[in-house]
Each structure stands twice: as C-alpha cells, then as structure tokens.
Amino acid sequence: MMKDLKNMKIGLFIPCYINAVYPNVGVASYKLLTSVGLDVDYPLDQTCCGQPMANGGFEKDSTKLAHRMDDLFEKYDYVVGPSASCVCFVKETYPRLLEKEEHECLSSKIYEICEFLHDIVKVNHIDSYFPHKVSIHNSCHGVRLMKLSSPSELNIPKYSKLHNLLSLVKGIEIYEPKRVDECCGFGGLFSIEEPETSTCMGEDKISDHMATTAEYITGADSSCLMHMEGVIKRKKLPIKTKHIVEILSASL
Amino acid sequence: MSSHAKAAAQFIKNTERTAWHDQALFFVRQKRDNVAKNIDEWEVLRTKASQIKEHTVSNLEHYLTTFEKNAKANGIQVHWASDADEHNKIVAEIIENHKAKKLVKSKSMLTEECELNHFLEENGTEVVETDLGERIMQFLKLPPSHIVLPAIHVKRQEVAEIFNKEIHTDANNSDPAYLTQAARMHLREKFIEADISMTGVNFAVAEEGAFVVCTNEGNADMGTSFANVHIASMGIEKLVPNYESLGIFTRLLARSATGQPITTYTAHYKKPAKGKEIHIILVDNNRTEILKDKDHSNMLKCIRCGACMNTCPVYRRTGGYSYSYFIPGPLGINLSMLKEPKKHSGNVSACSLCYSCSNVCPAKIDLAEQIYKWRQDLDKYGEADPMKKMVVKGMKKVMGSPGLFYAAIKSGRLINHMPRFMVYNGLNDWGKGREMPVIALKTFNEMWKKGEVRSNESSKNK
Structure with a gap:
C-alpha cells in the first residue's frame, strides 16, 4: 500500500479558518504527511469550501466555490484536509452541487487527515512526544458523518480513529469527556444565529473536558476548537485547545 | 434573530434551570443508550421499523381499508376525519349522542394537534387529562413542553403550589410520593364519574382491526375500564400491518422514550365489551400531503417516542416553549414546517446540525438532514434572516x-x-x-x- 501511495500526488486542502487563523495546523499537516513519505502539494489561493453558506440555508451559493475547489484539486490522486466538517461537506454535497457522479469529482478522493492516516496510510508508528494530558473532542460531523469514532447513540462496536492515532504518541495521557460526543455548539451559522445557546453549549462542553483533568482539548475540527477557544479566553479557563495534527507532529 | 433564538436567550438566562433541564433530559437519553446497548439486534430493529413504516405508508390506502374492515367486523365504530375540525366535531357528536358531560383522557398528541380540549370545554364538556404530567399542565393552563414528559420543565415545588390551589394539598409538601398519591385520589373520582374515556393510539394493527395504547401510569386502562364509551383518536400513519410487525415497535418505543424495556401498560383493544362502545377516529389532518413530499415523507414514520428531544443539545438547553409549535425539538421543527412554514420558520435555526437525533430515532428518520433541507427553503418562503x-x-x-x-x-x-x-x-x-x-x-x-x-x-x- 505504502509503495503505491509514494507515487501518488497528495493535494493539501486548507480550509479558510485554518488559512487565516490556524496556519500552524496547515504546517503540521504538511509535516505529518511528508513524514510518512508522501508527496504533498498545496494548490495556491484556496479560499472556502462553501459549507458556511450551505448550512445557513444557501447551498446554491456554494456552487461556484465547489467548481473552484474541484478545479484546484483536479490533478491530485488524493486530497487531504485537517477539518472533518469541511471535508465532509465536500464529500456529501459536491456531487449534487457539481451535478456529477461522486467518482467524477473531488468527493471520491477527499479525506480528513486522521481518516487518511488511519485507513489509507495505515500508520502504526508516529515519531511524536507530547507529555501532556489531552481530552479528545469528538466533533459531530467527525463522528456522525465521517465515522471517525463510533457514535454514542448506536449499538455498534466501539472504536475511535483519533484515539488510535493519539495512542502512538509517546508520553501522552488520553481522556474523553463524559458526554463523549455531545455537540460543542459551534454549528457554523448557528453560532451567531443562536449565540446564547451556542455559547451555553460551548461552556458545558468545556466543563466536561476540564473534568477529565486534561490540559488540552484536541480534535480533528478547527472550527469547534475555535469556538471553544473563544469561550475559554472569555472565561479565562485553565485549559487550551490544540488540533490533533499539532500533537501528532509535535516532534517533527 | 429568529423567534427560537429570542426565546432561547430568555430561557438560558436562568442558568440553574437550564442546567437542570439539560441534565434531567440527558439522563433519560443515557437510560435509552444503556437499554439500547443491551439488545444485540438494536440496529436491526431500527432498520426493520423504518422499513415497515416505509412499506405501510407507501400502501396506506390498502392498510387503512383493511383496518377499517377488520375493526368494523370486531364491532369497533370507525370514523374518518380529514382535518382537526372534522375530528373535533365527530368527538362532539359522540358526546352529544350519549348526553355525556364528563370526559377523561389519556395522553394524546393528536388531540393536542387538533386543539380538542379547548373545543370541548367551550361546548360545556368537562375534560380531565389523566396522565399525571398532562394533569399538571392542565392545572397550569399551559401546553406540554415535551411529548412524552409533558411537565419535565416544572419543578416539584411548583407542582405542590398548583396542587394546593386545585386539589388542596399541603402547599409546603413537595414530596413526590405525597403529590402522586394526592393526584391518584383526585383522578380516581374523575375516572368513576366519567361518561366517556378518550385515548390516543400508539399503533393500529391492520390485519387484526385492533389497536394498542401504551402508558406508564395505567390511566388509559382505568379510563376505558370505567366509562362505557371509549373514543380513540389516531393519525392515519399509526398503522402497522400485523402483530408480528407490532412486536418490533413495542420493543423500540419505551426503550427509545424513557429507557424502560417496555411501557408499564401496553393495552390492546380489539372489540368492545358487552354493553360498551369503542369508536376510532382516523385523522388525516395534512398527513396525505406530507406523504406526497419526497423530502419529508419520512416524518410519517414517527412513533412519537421523544428520543430526538432528549438527545437534542439545543432542546435540552432551551426548553419546549422556545419553539413556536406545540411539538418542540427536532421532530417539532420538521412537523411545524410541514404545517405552516411561514408561521414556524423561526424554529429552523434551533439546530447545530449535530445529527444525534437521526442516530437515536427508532424509525431512522433523517431528522437533521431534513432540517438542513428546510434551511435551503427559507429564502423561498421569504423567511431567511x-x-x-x-x-x-x-x-x-x-x-x-x-x-x-x-x-x-x-x-x-x-x-x-x-x-x-x-x-x-x-x-x-x-x-x-x-x-x-x-x-x-x-x-x-x-x-x-x-x-x-x-x-x-x-x-x-x-
């Protein structure tokens, strides 16, 4: 598998929030993917996948962006991005927006980075040392749409791709909140359409993470982390957020 | 700001009550998870339930006429109502034919939907809700805030207060056992006096011409055992083909609703006892319209268990009254948009698209996916913010x-x-x-x- 993958062109998808606010998550993603021997490229001038408009009720306004993304990544064998929610949006709605079959467009070859490392690269060794307590943020779209872990509602065997990957990190102590995959209240436009509810959900979620005694909340969705970071800073809470790729690449 | 967002902001101001409401309902969700995980074939049951409902509503005419024929053969009187008005008039007619004055009811979301109580009271009939939570809400003159736990948002001190006023209990005694006993004594009188008993219908079995009413308090059974006339109101989507398929749903209902293996009482009605009457009213009230709507016809699979409310992180923190429809939560957002989109579009923002509701639904209704679709339609209705x-x-x-x-x-x-x-x-x-x-x-x-x-x-x- 790895032999074939080494000849593949990997396109790095950097969502708008990561580009503007968390470029280090992009850098960490690049380091992580190249560290396992992959040929990674970043097609310049990416903007947004269109999810915020669509979740707010204006899916048709994302069509142009979908075409733009589809063109930008046309020449790549795989497209990998460090955001479960954005990747999921591309996967699920682009065939409809582009009026193409899934295999004809970006949807069929895009992966969330943890999913990619876990299922496609099948990493069993990561050279990372992170001597801290972390609490996994199982994001809604990561869990319930991308199937990164078993949703708490379903009676299916328990698994967690994020947990498996973090377990490869030396020195780390991994925790999960009691309400293991309860929504943090971000929800795209929901966060400003229902700011009180969104913030209340965020505060509850952070309390749950804090109860684990973790120093960091980590996950595969920058947008959830950004929302929680906003609450943490406002309330001056003793916990930090860190994207999972930054932990997996801590020694790179 | 949407109507829900405004009401939610008010509700959340009381942080203590919000936390309590959230925790009380999440506790029910956890009970549901625990029992669901004790059934190896749980996910198979959900798939089967979804398929049976799909099949039944796709062949609704066949199953409705089969049910009618078999129910009539059993001696049940069958009525058809195309909307809420017709439903209420049929009930009023039956009351009049029996010169009845007093009616007891077990919990029925359909009669809420038809606003029956108000209609009957205006016509001089005493209507008594016999489900404890519903009775509390009736005393408080407020609608239920949850479809299975109607008074979940009311604290026991508030119950003590209203019971003191209505049935003269000790205002300072909010002990649940004391209050429940007082309600029991009060309701017993009402059961004995009632001329007519009304119930909803959880499931109707087409091949048998029979129907099932599920309660935890036995109040439906008390009502129908005393009164000589039993009126059951049923939405036409409540049909299942046969007893075999019913078994799937009775296994799912209480587990999904409250985390119990089964409701304490699962009463089967098939034919009236000697000297008694059973009437069943089959109500459409927009359901055949929903059936035509490709994007939303799945709503007809709903068995009204309330699991989507218990799991909804928005509902738990904002309470039932922050929604403009009498049914709140993910279910209510969808049903209200099917009812009157312009009036209820303010509920559509009450969703962070976490998809938990779609995962807990025992009939696998794509509740969150449908809310996403409604958002796409808001601009068309001129209701986008x-x-x-x-x-x-x-x-x-x-x-x-x-x-x-x-x-x-x-x-x-x-x-x-x-x-x-x-x-x-x-x-x-x-x-x-x-x-x-x-x-x-x-x-x-x-x-x-x-x-x-x-x-x-x-x-x-x-």
Missing part, C-alpha cells in the same frame, strides 16, 4: 475571489480580529460569549508562497 442573507452573499463574493479573500484577511489583521464576513455579521453576536479568533501573522497561503512550509527532512537539510 436578512442579516444572514447579506452575510452569505458577502461571503460568496469574497470567497469566490482569492484576491478579495486574502485582502480581507490582511485588513482584518490590522484590527487584530476576524474580518466581518468570517464571523458573519456586524452586530457581533459571536462576541456575546466568546472572544474573537485572532488572525495569524501570515496565512498558510503566504507561508507556502514564501517557502516557509517545510517538512522535517527539508528543514534538516538546510
């Missing part, structure tokens, strides 16, 4: 052009916060409870252009 619309149009323009996008980030950096279009609006609803995200000194795009994004190997080589 103008501010949101403006923001989205702005985003579309900026995101469509890398030049504009990176220029906007640059200007945002100067004032050290996110450009407006990325936090969506100018009133800064983001900042109400959160600090603004800080723009990085360089975007990833700039770093890449300048060759600053390097792998470990290449940085070692330099």
